[in-house]
Amino acid sequence: MSLIVQKFGGSSVGSAELIKNVARRIAEYRKNGDQIVVVVSAMKGVTDNLIKLARDVVGTPAEREMDMLLSTGEQTTIALTAMALHALGWEAVSLTGSQAGIFTDGVHTKAKIRDISPKKIHHYLDQDKVVIVAGFQGQSEDGQITTLGRGGSDLTAIALAAALNADLCQIYTDVDGVYTADPRIVPNATKLSEISYDEMLELASLGAKVMQSRSVEFAKKFNVVFEVRSSLTQTTGTLIKKESSNMENVVIRGVSLDKNQAKITLVNVPDQPGVAARIFQTLSDAAINVDMIVQNISHDSSPPATDLSFTIDQPDLPKALNLIEAHREKMGFRDIISNEEIGKLSIVGVGMRSHSGVAARMFQILAEQEINIDMISTSEIKISVVINLEKSEEAMKAVHRAFLEESTPIS
Amino acid sequence: MSLIVQKFGGSSVGSAELIKNVARRIAEYRKNGDQIVVVVSAMKGVTDNLIKLARDVVGTPAEREMDMLLSTGEQTTIALTAMALHALGWEAVSLTGSQAGIFTDGVHTKAKIRDISPKKIHHYLDQDKVVIVAGFQGQSEDGQITTLGRGGSDLTAIALAAALNADLCQIYTDVDGVYTADPRIVPNATKLSEISYDEMLELASLGAKVMQSRSVEFAKKFNVVFEVRSSLTQTTGTLIKKESSNMENVVIRGVSLDKNQAKITLVNVPDQPGVAARIFQTLSDAAINVDMIVQNISHDSSPPATDLSFTIDQPDLPKALNLIEAHREKMGFRDIISNEEIGKLSIVGVGMRSHSGVAARMFQILAEQEINIDMISTSEIKISVVINLEKSEEAMKAVHRAFLEESTPIS
Numbered sequence: 001m002s003l004i005v006q007k008f009g010g011s012s013v014g015s016a017e018l019i020k021n022v023a024r025r026i027a028e029y030r031k032n033g034d035q036i037v038v039v040v041s042a043m044k045g046v047t048d049n050l051i052k053l054a055r056d057v058v059g060t061p062a063e064r065e066m067d068m069l070l071s072t073g074e075q076t077t078i079a080l081t082a083m084a085l086h087a088l089g090w091e092a093v094s095l096t097g098s099q100a101g102i103f104t105d106g107v108h109t110k111a112k113i114r115d116i117s118p119k120k121i122h123h124y125l126d127q128d129k130v131v132i133v134a135g136f137q138g139q140s141e142d143g144q145i146t147t148l149g150r151g152g153s154d155l156t157a158i159a160l161a162a163a164l165n166a167d168l169c170q171i172y173t174d175v176d177g178v179y180t181a182d183p184r185i186v187p188n189a190t191k192l193s194e195i196s197y198d199e200m201l202e203l204a205s206l207g208a209k210v211m212q213s214r215s216v217e218f219a220k221k222f223n224v225v226f227e228v229r230s231s232l233t234q235t236t237g238t239l240i241k242k243e244s245s246n247m248e249n250v251v252i253r254g255v256s257l258d259k260n261q262a263k264i265t266l267v268n269v270p271d272q273p274g275v276a277a278r279i280f281q282t283l284s285d286a287a288i289n290v291d292m293i294v295q296n297i298s299h300d301s302s303p304p305a306t307d308l309s310f311t312i313d314q315p316d317l318p319k320a321l322n323l324i325e326a327h328r329e330k331m332g333f334r335d336i337i338s339n340e341e342i343g344k345l346s347i348v349g350v351g352m353r354s355h356s357g358v359a360a361r362m363f364q365i366l367a368e369q370e371i372n373i374d375m376i377s378t379s380e381i382k383i384s385v386v387i388n389l390e391k392s393e394e395a396m397k398a399v400h401r402a403f404l405e406e407s408t409p410i411s
Numbered sequence: 412m413s414l415i416v417q418k419f420g421g422s423s424v425g426s427a428e429l430i431k432n433v434a435r436r437i438a439e440y441r442k443n444g445d446q447i448v449v450v451v452s453a454m455k456g457v458t459d460n461l462i463k464l465a466r467d468v469v470g471t472p473a474e475r476e477m478d479m480l481l482s483t484g485e486q487t488t489i490a491l492t493a494m495a496l497h498a499l500g501w502e503a504v505s506l507t508g509s510q511a512g513i514f515t516d517g518v519h520t521k522a523k524i525r526d527i528s529p530k531k532i533h534h535y536l537d538q539d540k541v542v543i544v545a546g547f548q549g550q551s552e553d554g555q556i557t558t559l560g561r562g563g564s565d566l567t568a569i570a571l572a573a574a575l576n577a578d579l580c581q582i583y584t585d586v587d588g589v590y591t592a593d594p595r596i597v598p599n600a601t602k603l604s605e606i607s608y609d610e611m612l613e614l615a616s617l618g619a620k621v622m623q624s625r626s627v628e629f630a631k632k633f634n635v636v637f638e639v640r641s642s643l644t645q646t647t648g649t650l651i652k653k654e655s656s657n658m659e660n661v662v663i664r665g666v667s668l669d670k671n672q673a674k675i676t677l678v679n680v681p682d683q684p685g686v687a688a689r690i691f692q693t694l695s696d697a698a699i700n701v702d703m704i705v706q707n708i709s710h711d712s713s714p715p716a717t718d719l720s721f722t723i724d725q726p727d728l729p730k731a732l733n734l735i736e737a738h739r740e741k742m743g744f745r746d747i748i749s750n751e752e753i754g755k756l757s758i759v760g761v762g763m764r765s766h767s768g769v770a771a772r773m774f775q776i777l778a779e780q781e782i783n784i785d786m787i788s789t790s791e792i793k794i795s796v797v798i799n800l801e802k803s804e805e806a807m808k809a810v811h812r813a814f815l816e817e818s819t820p821i822s
Contacts, residue, residue: 016467050487056427057491058498065497068505069490072483076461079480080468086476087469094479099554120554143510143531 002167003125004029007039007135007157011174012231013077014044022231023084025172026130030090035125037164039135039157040081042073063108067137067147071097074134074153081132092130095120097137098145102156104138110149111138113156113218116163133160151212158215162222169219169226170237171211176230177238178203178210181255185393186400192253193236196243199253202348202382216240243350251351251358252403257396258344259389261291262317263374264310266324268334271297271304279308279324279331286323288316292344292377292386308333309375311386314340342374343392346384347403359383365402371395413578414536415440418450418546418568422585423642424488425455433642434495436583437541441501446536448575450546450568451492453484474519478548478558482508485545485564492543503541506531508548509556513567515549521560522549524567524629527574544571562623569626573633580630580637581648582622587641588649589614589621592666596804597811603664604647607654610664613759613793627651654761662762662769663814668807669755670800672702673728674785675721677735679745682715690719690735690742697734699727703755703788703797719744720786722797725751753785754803757795758814770794776813782806 006026013019022040030036050069054061061069078094085092101117124131135153138146148155154171161169178200181189195203197220204213210228219226219240229237269275276295283290293310312320317338324336352358362383366373371394375386387395417437424430433451441447461480465472472480489505496503512528535542546564549557559566565582572580589611592600606614608631615624621639630637630651640648680686687706694701704721723731728749735747763769770787773794777784782805786797798806 016464019468053427053487053491054494057430058494061494062497065490065493065505068493068507069487072486075483075486076464076480079476080464082476082479083465083469083472086473094476096479096556145507 001033001035003035003037003164005037005039005157005161005164005166005169006172007153007170008041008172008231009153009174010041010044010047012172013040013081016080019043019077019080019084020087022081022172023088023090025231026085027088027090030130036130037121037125037160037166038081038130038132039153039160040074040077040132041135041153042070043077046073046076064144067108067145070147071134071137071145074136078132078134082130085130085132090130091128092132093124094132094134095124096134097156098139098143100131100133100160102133102138102159104140104146104148106140106142106144106146108144108146111140111146113138113148113159114141116159118160118163121160121164151215154211154215155218158219158222158224158226161224161226162218166224169224171226171228172231173210173228174230174232175210175228176233176235177228178240179254180404181396181400182257185257186255186397188405189400190404192238194239194241194247195253196247196350197240198243198381199348199350200240202346202379203254203256248351248354250349251355252347252349253351254348255396255400255404256346256348257392258346259392260314261311261342261344261386262314263339263342263386264312264317264320264324265337265339266308266331266333266335267337268305269308270332271306275331276308278327280310282323282327283312283320286319288312288320288323292375292384294375294377305334311342311344311375341389342386343389343395344384344386345392345395345399346382347399348382350381352381352383361402362399365398366395369395369398412444412446414446414448414575416448416450416568416572416575416577416580417583418564418581419452419492419583419642420564420585421452421455421458423583424451424492427491430454430488430491430495431498433492433583434499434501436642437496438499438501441541447541448532448536448571448577449492449541449543450564450571451485451488451543452546452564453481454488457484457487475555478519478522478556481558482545482548482556485547489543489545493541496541496543501541502539503543504535505543505545506535507545508567509550509554511542511544511571513544513549513570515551515557515559517551517553517555517557519555519557522551522557524549524559524570525552527570529571529574532571532575562626565622565626566629569630569633569635569637572635572637573629577635580635582637582639583642584621584639585641585643586621586639587644587646588639589651590665591815592807592811593668596668597666597808599816600811601815603649605650605652605658606664607658607761608651609654609792610759610761611651613757613790614665614667659762659765661760662766663758663760664762665759666807666811666815667757667759668803669757670803671725672722672753672755672797673725674750674753674797675723675728675731675735676748676750677719677742677744677746678748679716680719681743682717686742687719689738691721693734693738694723694731697730699723699731699734703786703795705786705788716745722753722755722786752800753797754800754806755795755797756803756806756810757793758810759793761792763792763794772813773810776809777806780806780809 082092082094104111135156177191225241493503493505515522546567588602636652
């Protein structure tokens, strides 16, 4: 007998019919005699409707009241999912985040899980019931309803798997696993049977939107093995787990492309201590996330000055440009250039650590395609380049082909 | 400084716009420096939608899960109402039934309030906040979410008024008070400025559907004075309170007509002990509520037999007839006659106790209108007659005119 945590997202429980499907899937596992804890999100569209209602009432709703409001979404789904299991003849009981013993800090709309006290869950599992827990929500120490923010239901599932010492944690979603690249762009992309936490983290933060980074980080911290798989098919998904020695034999795990970035270049920034800090502090204060940063010496200036380039999320561009314009004098640069026509192409793999020449090979592939590299950034297990948007998909295909389709050994 | 409990029903909070109206009304009282506790229902239509969703998933949903599901309705409204007050610049905080300290027994979908522990409510009132409590719901001793059944939000308001020792309890609804008769039938009906609990109870149970009897009974038990008034106008409503001596000067407080009853007559029922008990036990076991019962001697039978007539709610008629047919042999009657074309006309007033001749006068008025009386039933403060449905509205007008429009003294 295993203890399995299964999480179903909003599109998997988007209607009464879909909820019945989910119940049938849970029942299949239950038939094997396994103990099942299910985590569900709000039905697709419900959260957006609630947000709209709140906006109709007040411009900027108080966060405590947003949590009170939004937490009803998952509460609705847990009740319906329990009913759907009853209809199939299985005993099941629903629990709100607070009833399930999920305790968080008091930071409304983006609370952090502090502690899980799964007494009630064990109580019902011992009675042979399927336990359905509301994702995305918890309770603060003083009894307030809190929510965990984006990707919160995944986090609930992984945290419960850790607290319950589950044998398996399955994240059901609308894709059937993690791919070597986005199959909509690279038709030859293949599904990975396994991937390490670190690789998944790089891919998650690079625009392969299977899961939010915080859930993967949490899983890594508590060493929770989980599987990403589809709620619509019976196919095995991708296992996300600790790096193992045989994983290193694969140099590149995947290729990702982020087309949602913009580049800003400040020309002739005074080459003095503190100038860069001032610029990035200004952006950070406005909650604008800066990704890659490159600084070069400017050739045509006296006193000495540099050109500073960085990338941000595209929707933040107008706000960022306004802010920088407003501080032009203080920052002392000469010109500001922005470019939305960029793509950030990355290759990820823990095998890079033990294989040299990966970056060189990537640059060569791009050169063969006559693709110019704008910016470069590297980490231990990732190489990212910023290139022209128009050529980015072509570049992605070429890189995928070279690293993941052809069996050319490196080094 | 007064402590006021205000309750707003589903039609008063049926949209974002209506919730903003409600907030403006609350703010008017708050401006006077009063402490306000607000109880709200689910937005109109929300509960029905949730019930439909549940039915789409399973034929007969488990009651525990229904409570989990339906309690989200009020939780949505409390959050939105708090937001609407924030938009007007007032501090407000929402509380679920369980957060508000409303403890019930464990009978899901029709729980009874056992205890109220208003510590949190006082805590927030002391911080000068308006406290918005979810009506209709509570928490059982072992932490389950429960709901109070029909009319539950009124009950929450009145129970909170009792527990908080409130100075005033206002029940806002879509009528502006309790009338001497239904104004849609009797245009000359006038709004009552006050009415006793007992009179209100008789009217509530007689088809003047302003409030459920259980809330009035609760108010009577704990001596909570409350006002029924409209959420759409500024007009003063009707005060419901303990009977006072000057109330007795008014002989008849109101006239009500229930057109939703059906009459069953069993002809030639054996005149033996236990026969009536058997008949009514059968109906009671099937949850069919019997209202008036009349038994007459049957003239044409040997051995002795009687005719037994009684009234039930019209929707129960087919079920009742089937049940009685199925037990025909055991019950031993000769014939069964049913009639849906009836109206039950009642006059109510605590003044009846000290005034004789009221029944005689009512019968005389009906005789003058050539209206035949089918059944009669009386209590200390009420006289009801069953008459032909077609003539019932005409009869109601005549009775209203004689008792409530003309100033003829009685006795």
